[in-house]
Amino acid sequence: MNMINVKINGVDYSVPAGITVLEACKYANIDIPTLCYLKDINEIGACRLCLVEVTGARGMVAACVYPVADGMEIQTNTAKIRAARKTNLELVLSAHEKKCLTCIRSTTCELQKLAQEYKVDEDRFCYSEKEEKKPLDLSSPSILRDNNKCILCRRCVAACNKLQGIGAIGATNRGYDTEIAPSFEKVLADTSCINCGQCIVACPVGALYEKDDTQKILDAINDPTKHVAICCAPSVRTAIGECFGYEPGTDAQGKMVAALKALGFDGVYDMNFTADLTIMEEGYEFINRVKNGGALPLITSCSPGWVKYCEHYFPDMIENLSSCKSPQQMFGAMYKSYFAEKLGLDPKDIVFVSAIPCTAKKFEVGRDGQSNDGLPNVDIAVTTRELGRMIEQAGIDFKSLADAEFDSPIDIGSGAGAIFGATGGVMEAALRTAAEVLEGKPLEKIDFEEVRGTEGIKFASYKIGDMTVNVAVASGTANAAKLLKGVQDGTYNVQFIEIMACPGGCVNGGGQPIQPAVVRNSIDLRKVRASILYNADANLLGYRKSHENPIVKKVYEEFLGEPNSHKAHELLHTHYIPRGL
Numbered sequence: 001m002n003m004i005n006v007k008i009n010g011v012d013y014s015v016p017a018g019i020t021v022l023e024a025c026k027y028a029n030i031d032i033p034t035l036c037y038l039k040d041i042n043e044i045g046a047c048r049l050c051l052v053e054v055t056g057a058r059g060m061v062a063a064c065v066y067p068v069a070d071g072m073e074i075q076t077n078t079a080k081i082r083a084a085r086k087t088n089l090e091l092v093l094s095a096h097e098k099k100c101l102t103c104i105r106s107t108t109c110e111l112q113k114l115a116q117e118y119k120v121d122e123d124r125f126c127y128s129e130k131e132e133k134k135p136l137d138l139s140s141p142s143i144l145r146d147n148n149k150c151i152l153c154r155r156c157v158a159a160c161n162k163l164q165g166i167g168a169i170g171a172t173n174r175g176y177d178t179e180i181a182p183s184f185e186k187v188l189a190d191t192s193c194i195n196c197g198q199c200i201v202a203c204p205v206g207a208l209y210e211k212d213d214t215q216k217i218l219d220a221i222n223d224p225t226k227h228v229a230i231c232c233a234p235s236v237r238t239a240i241g242e243c244f245g246y247e248p249g250t251d252a253q254g255k256m257v258a259a260l261k262a263l264g265f266d267g268v269y270d271m272n273f274t275a276d277l278t279i280m281e282e283g284y285e286f287i288n289r290v291k292n293g294g295a296l297p298l299i300t301s302c303s304p305g306w307v308k309y310c311e312h313y314f315p316d317m318i319e320n321l322s323s324c325k326s327p328q329q330m331f332g333a334m335y336k337s338y339f340a341e342k343l344g345l346d347p348k349d350i351v352f353v354s355a356i357p358c359t360a361k362k363f364e365v366g367r368d369g370q371s372n373d374g375l376p377n378v379d380i381a382v383t384t385r386e387l388g389r390m391i392e393q394a395g396i397d398f399k400s401l402a403d404a405e406f407d408s409p410i411d412i413g414s415g416a417g418a419i420f421g422a423t424g425g426v427m428e429a430a431l432r433t434a435a436e437v438l439e440g441k442p443l444e445k446i447d448f449e450e451v452r453g454t455e456g457i458k459f460a461s462y463k464i465g466d467m468t469v470n471v472a473v474a475s476g477t478a479n480a481a482k483l484l485k486g487v488q489d490g491t492y493n494v495q496f497i498e499i500m501a502c503p504g505g506c507v508n509g510g511g512q513p514i515q516p517a518v519v520r521n522s523i524d525l526r527k528v529r530a531s532i533l534y535n536a537d538a539n540l541l542g543y544r545k546s547h548e549n550p551i552v553k554k555v556y557e558e559f560l561g562e563p564n565s566h567k568a569h570e571l572l573h574t575h576y577i578p579r580g581l
């Protein structure tokens with residue numbers, strides 16, 4: 001690495017050539033304030049909070065876009081810099097609806113934190129009181145947009161464009177009238193938005209957030225005629241601790257289960273079980289398509305954001321999608337049928353809740369083809385963030401809870417089910433089962449390490465029986481588009497594809513706790529959260545293959561018959577529709 005010498009606040013440092021002043025300051029352990037900057041996603045120098053003074057420049061420069069040079073002297077904290085940053089914050093606040101008392105982002109808001117740090121006069125350039133309140137966009141089943149709080153940092157626009165390749169929202173109008181919105185005055189629900197929530201986790205303030213469904217859950221819990229059950233997706237346990245001050249990468253499964261029991265759910269279950277069931281159905285679907293000439297490559301369907309993306313952008317590949325419902329939907333379908341009977345419950349009295357890291361699941365619960373016998377499979381999908389708020393509001397001291405176990409009879413998930421939450425995990429889980437079935441003997445090696453890791457697109461090739469199976473994994477729909485275009489033009493010859501809408505998979509879903517840019521820019525949340533799932537797979541769980549899960553075996557023996565049976569199709573499979581752009 002080519003190193004150069006710089007002086008930061010009078011102290012000498014050696015830093016790599018080609019980096020920005022902002023990155024160089026990390027070598028001096030100095031955090032420069034930012035509002036618009038997100039590493040590799042939004043580097044536009046727009047908010048002017050990262051102003052610094054450097055030799056050779058006229059005036060102050062934006063550290064996030066200004067490159068270092070050998071011999072450069074950098075000042076980060078002079079009176080002039082502090083005054084300029086403070087004025088810029090006051091200008092941001094001049095057009096901002098300041099309602100910190102009730103704002104969903106209060107205490108996690110990056111603007112609020114900086115306003116406190118810089119002791120700003122929030123009304124110095126007050127103009128907003130004369131302004132007409134901008135209407136909220138409530139059209140989406142997943143996302144709420146409040147432009148009264150938008151500070152025009154454009155992080156959401158970059159996330160939607162660069163990570164997802166969608167561009168559902170962008171800057172409209174000019175000057176003081178500039179707003180972030182869909183084009184042509186549409187509402188979000190009328191665009192090709194896939195409800196992924198990557199815009200929410202990028203937003204520094206309370207201008208974007210999930211539709212809150214917590215009151216519906218509290219109402220159901222308070223209704224003595226209802227049986228309220230919840231199942232927890234693998235990724236929720238990897239991040240819910242962050243809502244209560246734990247470092248990213250803390251496994252909070254035991255406390256999460258204890259907190260949900262304390263909230264009053266009648267049953268708290270592990271969604272790893274239906275991740276295993278998905279693998280059974282999807283693995284056999286793959287085997288059937290290979291043997292009987294079905295549409296290949298088979299593409300996974302457990303990510304509802306990805307499924308909607310496919311319907312909008314690759315409608316001619318809908319037949320390649322697995323017909324399997326996602327694990328949350330399979331869980332609800334099984335709970336309101338087989339398990340209701342086991343537990344002596346009338347399915348009509350069940351309110352089934354799924355705890356998920358994903359805002360797109362809120363859209364999925366209302367999709368066509370996600371109900372049986374006139375009852376929705378899942379009644380309410382609630383994100384990790386909403387769960388965190390419910391626990392806090394109920395006064396439950398999360399940190400001091402003793403670990404609890406999931407409830408019987410759905411308390412066993414395999415390691416294969418656990419790794420569903422990370423990009424490559426569904427593929428690895430499916431390969432463990434498909435390879436063993438096709439080879440007809442136990443696998444010697446069950447770690448398919450080539451499909452692990454956070455790269456956007458991964459390829460691997462495996463010899464299974466007398467067949468070579470080429471597989472690909474993509475996360476983030478911009479990467480999915482690259483991969484699928486390569487499949488369509490013959491560049492890539494693959495038979496099985498895993499796609500997750502969110503970069504890194506569900507662990508980095510749009511419903512996970514929001515970490516400020518200063519954390520996101522320095523910690524790979526995808527990696528640290530996924531490490532919890534791989535640790536559970538390797539060290540904590542008794543079974544590592546979906547077809548070995550004893551509950552899965554029993555469900556097939558007693559109820560479903562065999563994977564892809566008629567009964568399984570009725571309950572566990574669905575269909576898709578082409579959508580316009």
Ligand code: SF4
Nearest residue numbers: 099100103109205206
């Ligand atoms: S977005 Fe931040 S500064 Fe604005 S009201 Fe909410 S918490 Fe307060």
Ligand code: SF4
Nearest residue numbers: 160193194196197199
């Ligand atoms: S939810 Fe996803 S697709 Fe929709 S606007 Fe946000 S980033 Fe774009």
Ligand code: SF4
Nearest residue numbers: 150151153154156203
């Ligand atoms: S909605 Fe949030 S992320 Fe998007 S521009 Fe406004 S403040 Fe920035």
